[in-house]
Amino acid sequence: MEGTILVADDDRTIRTVLAQALTRAGCRVRATGTATTLWRWIEEGEGDVVVTDVMMPDGDALDLLPAIRKRRPELPVIVMSAQNTVMTAIRAAEVGAYEYLPKPFDLKEVLGQVSKALNQKTRRTPAVEEEAPGREDNLPLIGRSPAMQEVYRILARLMNTDLGVMITGESGTGKELVARALHNYGLRKKGPFVAINMAAIPRDLIESELFGHEKGAFTGADRAIAGKFEQAKGGTLFLDEVGDMPLDAQTRLLRVLQEGEFTRVGGREVQSADARIIAATHQDLRNLINEGRFREDLFYRLNVVPIRLPPLRERLEDVADLARAFLRRAEIEGLPRKTISREALDILKKQGWSGNVRELENLIRRLCVLCPDEVISGQVVAQEISARPSSALAPQVAQPQRLAHAIEAHLRRYFDLHGDGLPPDGLYDRILKEMELPLISLSLSATRGNQVRTAELLGINRNTLRKKIKDLDIRVTRGKRMM
Numbered sequence: 001m002e003g004t005i006l007v008a009d010d011d012r013t014i015r016t017v018l019a020q021a022l023t024r025a026g027c028r029v030r031a032t033g034t035a036t037t038l039w040r041w042i043e044e045g046e047g048d049v050v051v052t053d054v055m056m057p058d059g060d061a062l063d064l065l066p067a068i069r070k071r072r073p074e075l076p077v078i079v080m081s082a083q084n085t086v087m088t089a090i091r092a093a094e095v096g097a098y099e100y101l102p103k104p105f106d107l108k109e110v111l112g113q114v115s116k117a118l119n120q121k122t123r124r125t126p127a128v129e130e131e132a133p134g135r136e137d138n139l140p141l142i143g144r145s146p147a148m149q150e151v152y153r154i155l156a157r158l159m160n161t162d163l164g165v166m167i168t169g170e171s172g173t174g175k176e177l178v179a180r181a182l183h184n185y186g187l188r189k190k191g192p193f194v195a196i197n198m199a200a201i202p203r204d205l206i207e208s209e210l211f212g213h214e215k216g217a218f219t220g221a222d223r224a225i226a227g228k229f230e231q232a233k234g235g236t237l238f239l240d241e242v243g244d245m246p247l248d249a250q251t252r253l254l255r256v257l258q259e260g261e262f263t264r265v266g267g268r269e270v271q272s273a274d275a276r277i278i279a280a281t282h283q284d285l286r287n288l289i290n291e292g293r294f295r296e297d298l299f300y301r302l303n304v305v306p307i308r309l310p311p312l313r314e315r316l317e318d319v320a321d322l323a324r325a326f327l328r329r330a331e332i333e334g335l336p337r338k339t340i341s342r343e344a345l346d347i348l349k350k351q352g353w354s355g356n357v358r359e360l361e362n363l364i365r366r367l368c369v370l371c372p373d374e375v376i377s378g379q380v381v382a383q384e385i386s387a388r389p390s391s392a393l394a395p396q397v398a399q400p401q402r403l404a405h406a407i408e409a410h411l412r413r414y415f416d417l418h419g420d421g422l423p424p425d426g427l428y429d430r431i432l433k434e435m436e437l438p439l440i441s442l443s444l445s446a447t448r449g450n451q452v453r454t455a456e457l458l459g460i461n462r463n464t465l466r467k468k469i470k471d472l473d474i475r476v477t478r479g480k481r482m483m
């Protein structure tokens with residue numbers, strides 16, 4: 001590595017460590033503990049790359065960045081921060097930092113980034129001048145755990161791009177929130193954010209939901225309707241639960257993404273598909289690919305940048321911040337103002353949180369309504385937790401009625417989706433078909449694709465099974481057990 005690196009950090013140890021490592025790697029280093037000196041060097045034309053902390057005794061390096069960008073647009077600035085909220089990452093991206101590294105950092109990583117910056121020295125998209133909505137007091141995502149730091153870091157990198165993103169994580173981990181943050185702080189923030197949940201829409205309506213339809217395109221299509229792609233023009237299309245997309249809709253989506261244009265179902269007019277695609281799923285798409293239920297080529301198309309959201313049990317250190325934020329939120333919504341005791345937080349930190357952040361949010365809301373005291377005590381929290389039907393203490397057990405409940409909930413959503421109207425006729429067959437698909441493909445995969453065994457397992461005739469495999473378009477892979 002060759003070049004002069006300007007290092008700014010008020011922590012002398014960090015300056016020394018960085019200076020030694022960079023010098024050893026062949027660079028010339030100038031190090032300072034103040035923003036003023038850093039700015040003077042930059043004004044004087046010193047340095048090929050800057051590595052700086054955010055908070056310094058005489059100022060905030062991120063506030064300095066727009067001025068640096070203006071004066072020395074070619075100078076890459078790597079920002080390190082122990083002020084680890086999502087806003088630091090977002091601000092760093094907004095003001096055009098070359099890279100954002102949360103502290104504590106990995107020395108090798110810093111060296112790698114400096115080397116990349118020295119080689120590349122290309123400019124990035126211009127910094128956004130406007131004030132970002134809500135600063136620290138109203139964070140779009142709460143949590144400072146190392147696991148979330150990693151998420152913020154990827155977010156920061158993605159802010160000024162239009163790349164496709166695939167967010168994976170258990171239910172309630174904040175996938176939609178991340179998608180919204182990417183939109184709200186990204187290049188398309190002035191456009192619409194349109195979400196579509198594949199699991200909440202009957203399979204045979206998905207294509208028309210996505211691409212719209214013309215009047216008379218199918219039974220029940222009594223007027224032309226614009227699809228989500230059209231609504232998301234210039235903005236972001238969030239494909240939630242993308243693993244639930246039927247194969248024919250996947251094929252169509254892939255073609256649209258490849259060609260950049262689409263037509264409404266039953267229509268002729270070709271429209272350009274101008275939406276950033278952010279997909280999300282709680283399922284393991286690789287398993288679905290192996291089972292022939294998800295197209296591998298579509299997966300690669302959507303999975304340009306993967307973001308994995310960790311379950312709450314892997315970041316229990318975020319529980320306190322989250323709980324406090326939800327208390328504030330409840331207060332803003334008009335619920336009584338409450339604080340939470342240390343003991344109560346300790347109990348919350350010991351839970352399994354199978355429902356993740358959503359479960360914690362709901363619990364806090366309930367506590368705000370139920371708890372008569374201003375301070376929520378450990379005792380109240382313990383009581384409320386043990387009284388819950390699906391207690392976070394107990395692992396989720398299969399309850400005999402769960403399937404029926406799940407179907408009922410699904411159907412209710414389905415009816416709700418149609419407001420005052422009714423869904424298209426033929427509901428009975430459509431719903432049974434939806435249940436047949438997972439039933440048969442999972443049974444096939446449990447018997448490693450052995451159709452004779454699967455027919456026995458299901459208690460149906462072999463020919464019936466064969467016909468169903470064909471009708472439902474299930475790909476049978478022999479030899480591997482996928483479950």
Ligand SMILES: Nc1ncnc2c1ncn2[C@@H]1O[C@H](COP(=O)(O)OP(=O)(O)OP(=O)(O)O)[C@@H](O)[C@H]1O
Pocket residue numbers: 140141142143169170171172173174175176177178282322357358361
């Ligand atoms: N990091 C976070 N900070 C603040 N709130 C959060 C965070 N993560 C999740 N939440 C809250 O938890 C709830 C669930 O989040 P969200 O709907 O984004 O999860 P999801 O992963 O998309 O869930 P699902 O897969 O069930 O749709 C929301 O009310 C959201 O505001």
